[in-house]
Amino acid sequence: MSSLGFLLVGTSSYLGRNLISLFPSQQIIFFPQGIVMSFYGIAGLFISSYLWCTIFWNVGSGYDRFDRKEGIVCVFRWGFPGKNRRIFLRLLMKDIQSIRIAVKEDILCASYPCPLYGNQRPGGHSLDSY
Numbered sequence: 001m002s003s004l005g006f007l008l009v010g011t012s013s014y015l016g017r018n019l020i021s022l023f024p025s026q027q028i029i030f031f032p033q034g035i036v037m038s039f040y041g042i043a044g045l046f047i048s049s050y051l052w053c054t055i056f057w058n059v060g061s062g063y064d065r066f067d068r069k070e071g072i073v074c075v076f077r078w079g080f081p082g083k084n085r086r087i088f089l090r091l092l093m094k095d096i097q098s099i100r101i102a103v104k105e106d107i108l109c110a111s112y113p114c115p116l117y118g119n120q121r122p123g124g125h126s127l128d129s130y
Contacts, residue, residue, distance in 0.1 A: 003044020010038030057081060
């Protein structure tokens, strides 16, 4: 919502009319304040639409299943829409030596636990290649 407000204030300073009655646009000159506010508004709209799409599409959600009877490890995750939307891996437990959980940080400085399957025996699969 605030990004839309930034964009409206920048646009109203360009047009010279009040598009929002709460913020008088006559006090904001278009160059440089109006341009900067318009830029922040557009950037905020792109970032917020990206975040809402990841929430709507459940990107990153899924499950890990460890079946000791069958000796199989299954990893399922949802990705972004497209060719590789469904990520499903089925590995044999005998091919996995260890499983470790590491905390990764992304661009927005959010930290989350991420299972890393490493140290497989020769001929086994690694999630790092997917």
